[in-house]
Amino acid sequence: MAGQLTLSIVMPEREIVHETVDEIELPGAEGYFGVLPGHTPLLATLKIGELWYRKGQEKFYVAIANGFAEVLPDRVTVLAELAERAADIDMTRAQAAKARAEERSRTPSADLDHERARAALDKANTRVRVARHAQTHR
Amino acid sequence: MPSLIDIRRRVRAVRATQQITKAMKMVAASRLRRAQERVVNARPYAQRMAHVLNGLAARVEPGRHPLLGGLDAIGDAPTLLVVVSADKGLCGSFNSNVTKAASSFVREQQGRAVAFALVGRKGRDYFRRRRVDIRYECAQIFGRLKLDHARQIARVVIEQFVEARAGRVCLAYNEFKTVMQQRVVVEQLLPIPRGAGTEAGNAPPGDYLYEPSADEILARLLPQYVEVQIFRALLESEAAEHAARMTAMDAASRNAADMIDDLTLYMNKVRQAAITREIIEVVSGART
Numbered sequence: 001m002a003g004q005l006t007l008s009i010v011m012p013e014r015e016i017v018h019e020t021v022d023e024i025e026l027p028g029a030e031g032y033f034g035v036l037p038g039h040t041p042l043l044a045t046l047k048i049g050e051l052w053y054r055k056g057q058e059k060f061y062v063a064i065a066n067g068f069a070e071v072l073p074d075r076v077t078v079l080a081e082l083a084e085r086a087a088d089i090d091m092t093r094a095q096a097a098k099a100r101a102e103e104r105s106r107t108p109s110a111d112l113d114h115e116r117a118r119a120a121l122d123k124a125n126t127r128v129r130v131a132r133h134a135q136t137h138r
Numbered sequence: 139m140p141s142l143i144d145i146r147r148r149v150r151a152v153r154a155t156q157q158i159t160k161a162m163k164m165v166a167a168s169r170l171r172r173a174q175e176r177v178v179n180a181r182p183y184a185q186r187m188a189h190v191l192n193g194l195a196a197r198v199e200p201g202r203h204p205l206l207g208g209l210d211a212i213g214d215a216p217t218l219l220v221v222v223s224a225d226k227g228l229c230g231s232f233n234s235n236v237t238k239a240a241s242s243f244v245r246e247q248q249g250r251a252v253a254f255a256l257v258g259r260k261g262r263d264y265f266r267r268r269r270v271d272i273r274y275e276c277a278q279i280f281g282r283l284k285l286d287h288a289r290q291i292a293r294v295v296i297e298q299f300v301e302a303r304a305g306r307v308c309l310a311y312n313e314f315k316t317v318m319q320q321r322v323v324v325e326q327l328l329p330i331p332r333g334a335g336t337e338a339g340n341a342p343p344g345d346y347l348y349e350p351s352a353d354e355i356l357a358r359l360l361p362q363y364v365e366v367q368i369f370r371a372l373l374e375s376e377a378a379e380h381a382a383r384m385t386a387m388d389a390a391s392r393n394a395a396d397m398i399d400d401l402t403l404y405m406n407k408v409r410q411a412a413i414t415r416e417i418i419e420v421v422s423g424a425r426t
Contacts (some may be wrong), residue, residue, distance in 0.1 A: 010186055012177035012285050012369055030349055043194065044349040068359060070190045077186050081285075081362075092347055 004036040007053055009078040010063060015063065016083050024076055026069050035071055042071040044078065048122045050130050055123040063064040065123050081121070089131040092130040098124035142412070149398055156394035162228065163387035169281075169318065170380035176283075177314055177373045184370045193346070193354060195330070203353070204300050206330055206358045217250035218304035219243060220275060220295065220327070220368070220370040222311035222375040223261030225280055229383035232320065233260040233314060236264040237345050239322040240265075240310050253304060255295065257372070269397060273298060280376050288369035295368070299328045311371045312378035316387060328368060330360065 007024055009017040024035045025051025052059050062108045067080030101121040223233045223410045240261075244252045254270055256262040259277040266272070274294045279287045298304040307328040312320045329352065348355055 002311070008182075008186070010183040012180060012183050012366060013176065015182045028349055032348075042191070042349065043346040043352075043355055045355055068190065069195075070186075077188055077190070079190065079362075080182060093144045 003039050003074065005035065006075045007078070008076075009051075009064075011080050011081065011083045014122055016085060017053075019053070019055065019057050021053040025052050026076075027051060027064055028069075028077070035076055038073050039071050041073070042069075042123070044069050047117065048080070048126055049131075051078070052133075059133075061130045061133040063089065063123075063126045065119075065126070084127065084130070086130045086133050089115050089127055091128075091131045094127040094131050095123065098128050100124075140408070142408055145408065149405065150402045151392050152397050152401065156391055159387045159390040159394060163384055163391060166229075166380045166384040166387060170384055171194060173377035173380050174314070176287065176304060177370075177377045178203045180370055180373050184366050185364055187359075191330075191359055192231055194359065203360055205296065205328060205364070213247055214250070215305035216253045216271065217247060217300055217306045218253045218255060218298055218310060219324075219330055220229055220255040220291065220307065220309045220371075221261045221265070222250065222309070223256070223258035223264075223381040224330070224375070225259040225278055226383075227260060227295045228386065229379055230386035230389075232382040233258075233264075235320070235322050236262055236266045236310055236312055239324055243308070243310065243324055253298075254258065255291065256293065259376075273304075279372075280379070281371055281377060285365070285369055287374055288365050289367050292361065292365040295328065296364060303343070304328075309368070309371055311375045312382070314377040314381060320382055327364060330363065345364050 004020045004022055007021045008015060013033050019056045022037075024072040025032055026035065026044070029045040029047050032049070033044070040043045046069055048061055049063075051062045051064045053062075054060075057064065063082075063086070064078065064080045065082035067083070069079075070077045078079060083105055098121070101117070101124040105121050128132055143357065190363055219240060223235060223236050227233065237260075240254075251271065253273045255274040256263055256265055256272060257276055258280070262275045262277055274289070274291070276287070295304075295307050299307055309327045310322065310324045313323045314319050346352075
């Protein structure tokens with residue numbers, strides 16, 4: 001397959017990735033899906049999860065929470081509430097956040113918002129997973 | 139004629155004020171740099187989002203989602219005006235510009251009631267004194283502005299709109315154009331104007347596949363769009379505030395410098411006059 005994709009990942013505060021890549025995998029709301037150049041136009045919502053993109057032989061991981069992806073044959077735009085590149089994640093902080101989230105969802109209390117607690121735990125887990133990828137790849 | 143000591147005291151007072159205005163100018167300048175960076179960084183998201191939304195909105199009928207609703211369906215519910223002002227003064231005409239724009243907006247409504255949502259202490263105080271219909275207020279959010287603040291405002295605004303307690307929502311804020319220039323903008327937030335934000339005819343070719351359905355995506359995208367618009371307005375306003383304060387304080391420092399020069403000149407003249415008078419006294423005393 002000839003051609004490449006322009007991937008840009010933006011969050012409300014800033015644009016975090018703007019690169020030309022060969023392949024992308026996204027955490028769609030209905031399951032992970034891969035995108036290669038020449039993909040049919042697609043608009044998808046994303047859930048909390050990890051996204052990766054491949055440039056040549058190298059894979060890069062990004063943690064994503066709640067967003068949208070607009071896929072065009074030569075371009076992919078990801079709008080995410082939260083996005084963090086693996087290289088930017090601080091492993092110790094990610095793990096601390098995970099421990100906190102686990103703690104919170106385990107101790108039941110009256111004012112616990114289950115939905116939010118679960119989402120927080122999900123995010124924390126994803127960050128740790130993504131950060132681990134960064135460590136094995138570097 | 140004022141005595142030398144009086145003038146000297148005034149010079150000292152003006153100099154002290156000048157030191158304060160200079161310091162405020164520096165602080166505003168450094169904050170401005172940070173705020174400006176945030177505005178610039180936040181623009182791509184807002185633009186991309188507007189772009190995606192446009193592509194989507196062009197393909198669905200306005201009736202598909204309440205936030206897109208046609209203008210004719212407003213009824214006689216009041217217009218909700220979100221006014222973004224600063225928490226602090228000493229920034230030139232920044233706050234009065236935005237409140238003035240809000241007041242003239244009210245006049246333009248020709249009898250339709252206007253309710254307010256106030257962001258920033260200055261605007262809140264101003265409209266509180268005027269006993270208007272205030273639906274929401276928040277202050278002291280600048281300086282540590284987060285998306286959550288915008289989200290909170292968006293939630294209130296959307297709620298008001300969906301429950302038909304507001305027929306239209308507009309946003310008034312200071313836009314950051316350049317450091318020397320701020321401009322008050324009043325723009326419609328809800329219902330979301332067709333072709334919002336981007337150039338028309340920019341819709342991507344062909345139809346999309348949707349995952350999940352177009353309706354579901356729209357239902358998630360639209361509230362986020364509102365959030366992002368508000369967030370951008372807040373960031374713009376913050377940058378504009380610091381820019382306005384910097385310019386105002388710069389002018390104040392310069393005025394203080396002029397005043398010090400004038401006073402010093404005057405003081406020297408007074409001293410000269412005093413010396414001359416004393417000499418004359420001594421000379422005329424020696425003659426007799």
